[in-house]
Amino acid sequence: MTARFTTVLEGLEVTxxxxxxPEELAAPQRVIVSVRMEVVYPTPPSEDRIDAVLDYDFVRSGVHALIAGRHFHLQETLCEAxxxxxxxxxxVERxxxxxxKPDIYPDAAVGCEIIRAR
Incomplete structure (x- = not known):
């Protein structure tokens, strides 16, 4: 019996x-990243150990590595990466x-959301 879980990294704030x-090209800005992963395991985890499940640390550190020293022009390409x-x-099946970007307008945030699956 397979087991499905949703693993979430919510509200990761990066600069x-x-x-x-021009103002976006001139200086880094605050960006909020949220990720929901639908994860499938062959069976429900029977032991209370991190190596039995997906460790969301890899997503957080992976996002930091993706943005290090790189400028993305589009939120769409950032989401795809x-x-x-x-x-x-x-x-991860889906x-x-x-x-x-919460600081572009004084009265609204602008963003992008994508869903990808195998």
Missing amino acids: MGLGIH IAALCLADSR VTVRTS
């Missing part, structure tokens, strides 16, 4: 180069990635 406008990172683990 990174993202955007196409994060989705590919998650789907590299064969247990991933939802959302990014948001």
Whole structure:
């Protein structure tokens, strides 16, 4: 009997180069990243050990590695890169990635959300 879980990394705040406008190209900005991974295991984890499940640390450290020293022009390409990172683990069947730039407008955040599956 397979077991399905949703593993979530919610509200990861990073400072990174993202955007196409002159002010976005000139300086890093705050970006909020959220990831939901639908993970499938052959059986429900029977032991209370991290090596029995997907450790979400790899997503957090992977996002930090993706953005280090790189400027993304589009939130769409950032989302795609994060989705590919998650789907590299064969247990992840589906991933939802959302990014948001909360400081572009004084009254609204702007973002992108994608869903990718095997």
